[in-house]
Amino acid sequence: MASKTPPKSTAEYADDPINASLSNEEKIGLLRTMVRIRRFEQTSLKHYHAGSIGGFLHLYIGQESVAVGSISLLGEHDHVITAYRDHGHALAVGMSMDECMAEVFGKKTGCSKGKGGSMHYFAPDKNYWGGHGIVGGQTPLGTGLAFGVKYFGQKGCCLCYLGDGAINQGAFHEALNLAALWDLPVIFIIENNGYSMGTSQLRSSAHPEEGLAARAEGYNMDWAKIDGVSLYEIRAGVNKAVERAHEHSRPTLLEIKTYRHKGHSVADANAEKYRTKEEIREYMDEHDPIDFWTHTLIEEGVITTDDFKQINKEAGAEADAAAKFAIKSPYPDESEIFDDIYWEVDNNTEAGRTGRHFFHG
Amino acid sequence: MPREITYREALREGLDEELAHDDNVVIIGEEVAEYNGAYKVTEGLWNKWGDKRVIDAPISEAGFIGMGIGASMLGVRPVMELMFYSFAYVAFDQMMNNAATCRYMSGGLINVPIVVRGPANGGTNVGATHSHTPENIFANMPGLKVVSPSDAHDVKGLIKSSIRDNDPVYFMESTVLYGMSGEVPSNDELDDGELIVPIGKAKVKREGADISLIAHGRAVVTSLAAADILADKYNINAEVLDLRSIRPLDEQAIMESVRKTHRAIYVEENKPFCGIGAQVSSMIMEQAFDDLDAPVLRITSADAPAFYSPAIEKLQLPAPEEIVERALTIC
Incomplete structure (x- = not known):
């Protein structure tokens, strides 16, 4: 994990009050969460290659700082929703590796009882509303969560993540309009990893020179562009938007520049064709957010190299244990097929007992 | 002499009663508030309940229906009007994927208590795009409920039970029926004090x-x-x-x-x-x-x-x- 070049200075953002107030423990906590996400995904990848995990596996490796930095700012009435590259956000909100790993293995002990898979993690008790499979489809939902926060008179917001490919979906533009029109406290975070699957940003998105988020101008919405390598910069930038949402109930569109080290999903056979190996190598070596934060903390004297090694080792052990937990967990029972479809049926209410709900066989 | 009101009035009565019954009920749709409803179903409700409870949406079905779904996950009870149910096709991903499958894919952690209502009928000289009858399409999707009342009594009783239901209910009306009158008892004539028709009963x-x-x-x-x-x-x-x-x-x-x-x-x-x-x-x-x-x-x-x-x-x-x-x- 050692970086070949030292990180550039982040003093400007380090001095932002939201960062200056971080304790050493909190800084280490941010590192630990990023490392846990990476080790979780590396472990899941290993088991995917071994054939224990099927379906799609969209890895977040390289982007960890975005979820960890932004989610670290949230409080009681703040909510999170994202698309299918959702493991990082899930662990950042506090979901356990066990439940997340078991879910990708399709096990009963998974966070969605094996019914959702890698793309569909949920934890409403942690204000985490998915994990959504259709590009851009979650953006109206995120707007709705913000509507709810405002309706109930709470001081909160919704962080609604999307990829750079999602910015061309109609639902996203409808969500932007509603959010700005109705003063909803939603923060749309474009995690711009440069590629909508195998199509580069250049070949997929028309946008102002200033960047993707500048499209917000058309909706009279505040926006900003953030470099996603530095946690300090992410926290400082996103916090402005959170304050805007909390204090003025206004939305923001953020673009956070980041990079995924792996393909669109593990099934992406062209991951090293639409991008050069040199490009991928450069991002891994020079712009890795975990390396960057590690060096920042070492420079600050918060941790030593050995501390990092220990954190990495513990995260690896936790991920291995999660895989063991997943492997030994039972598959869901066939009898569970018809659970969790209708609330009224699940709760055996009068409505749930009235009329035929299912039509098979 | 039993009370007779139109299908439209009965539906409005049901909506009005549910706005009173539960502070979390919100009516959202195109022209539902200040315009008083394209088909006047919601006439007078904005005057009575104000901006917070009866909201005009831009022409943006995927956006506002999806927004309603998200809000319902938090406990708001949105009653969304589609000016024509034909416009559901613009919001199809939201209505089929998000409303119907979030509960399943979350292993039962989430429910979506939303009502999407509007006229779903042909026969009004408006051409194919405004004449769709998608009840079979939505009824095909487990997780959704589809209701289609035929008279004033049932439209009132069913809209009330649909709003109280904790699953997504797609409530399909008919512009041809809106003006038809039928017997609808007033609440003081009813033992329970209100008219409820259960979903799932013919x-x-x-x-x-x-x-x-x-x-x-x-x-x-x-x-x-x-x-x-x-x-x-x-x-x-x-x-x-x-x-x-x-x-x-x-x-x-x-x-x-x-x-x-x-x-x-x-x-x-x-x-x-x-x-x-x-x-x-x-x-x-x-x-x-x-x-x-x-x-x-x-x-x-x-x-x-x-x-x-x-x-x-x-x-x-x-x-x-x-x-x-x-x-x-x-x-």
């Missing part, structure tokens, strides 16, 4: 012994007219069963009727291919085969897009005469 609208005309929505009205002709001209006593709710479905009521009459026709304004009649006739065949004295027939809209010209469009829809003619082939 209603025998006319008792008969010779043939079952099973229908939903406006086709119930058409079937009742056909039953009159059958009785008056042919001495055939038709039973008319109004499903009211398509999913969940009152299978028991269907089989009871068929076991009594031994003949059945499903009548609907939907298209024939995988329509509600296809589902119901298959169930009758499987469960009441030995009770049948004739094949189950289906009468649907013509299997073509809605014709604009009113002279032809009316011929595309089920008519009493067609029902009579087909009934005579099996009676």
Whole structure:
């Protein structure tokens, strides 16, 4: 994990009050969460290659700082929703590796009882509303969560993540309009990893020179562009938007520049064709957010190299244990097929007992 | 003298009562507030309840329906109006993926208590894009409920139970029915103090012994007219069963009727291919085969897009005469 070049200075953002107030423990906590996400995904990848995990596996490796930095700012009435590259956000909100790993293995002990898979993690008790499979489809939902926060008179917001490919979906533009029109406290975070699957940003998105988020101008919405390598910069930038949402109930569109080290999903056979190996190598070596934060903390004297090694080792052990937990967990029972479809049926209410709900066989 | 009000007024009464019943009920849709509703269903509700409870949405169905779904996950109870149910197709991903499957994919951690209501009918001289009848399409999706009331009494009772239901309910009305009057008891005439019609219960609208005309929505009205002709001209006593709710479905009521009459026709304004009649006739065949004295027939809209010209469009829809003619082939 050692970086070949030292990180550039982040003093400007380090001095932002939201960062200056971080304790050493909190800084280490941010590192630990990023490392846990990476080790979780590396472990899941290993088991995917071994054939224990099927379906799609969209890895977040390289982007960890975005979820960890932004989610670290949230409080009681703040909510999170994202698309299918959702493991990082899930662990950042506090979901356990066990439940997340078991879910990708399709096990009963998974966070969605094996019914959702890698793309569909949920934890409403942690204000985490998915994990959504259709590009851009979650953006109206995120707007709705913000509507709810405002309706109930709470001081909160919704962080609604999307990829750079999602910015061309109609639902996203409808969500932007509603959010700005109705003063909803939603923060749309474009995690711009440069590629909508195998199509580069250049070949997929028309946008102002200033960047993707500048499209917000058309909706009279505040926006900003953030470099996603530095946690300090992410926290400082996103916090402005959170304050805007909390204090003025206004939305923001953020673009956070980041990079995924792996393909669109593990099934992406062209991951090293639409991008050069040199490009991928450069991002891994020079712009890795975990390396960057590690060096920042070492420079600050918060941790030593050995501390990092220990954190990495513990995260690896936790991920291995999660895989063991997943492997030994039972598959869901066939009898569970018809659970969790209708609330009224699940709760055996009068409505749930009235009329035929299912039509098979 | 029983109170008679229109389908539109009854629906509005139901909405108004639910706005009063639960502070979390919000009406959102195009022109529902200041314009008083494109079809005047929500007339006066914005004046009474204000900006927080009755909200005009931009023409943005995917956006505002999806927004309603997200808000419902947090505990808001949105009642979304589609000016025409045909516009559901613009919001299809939200209505099929997000409303219907979030509960399942979260292993039951989430529920989506949303109502999406609006007119879902043809026959109004507006061409194919505004004449869709998507009840079969949405009823195909487990996780969704589909309701299609045919009279003023039921539209009030069912909108109230739909809003109180904790699952997504797609509530399909008819612009042709909006002006039709029917008996709707006032609340002080009712033992419970309010009119609630449970989802999933069919209603025998006319008792008969010779043939079952099973229908939903406006086709119930058409079937009742056909039953009159059958009785008056042919001495055939038709039973008319109004499903009211398509999913969940009152299978028991269907089989009871068929076991009594031994003949059945499903009548609907939907298209024939995988329509509600296809589902119901298959169930009758499987469960009441030995009770049948004739094949189950289906009468649907013509299997073509809605014709604009009113002279032809009316011929595309089920008519009493067609029902009579087909009934005579099996009676």
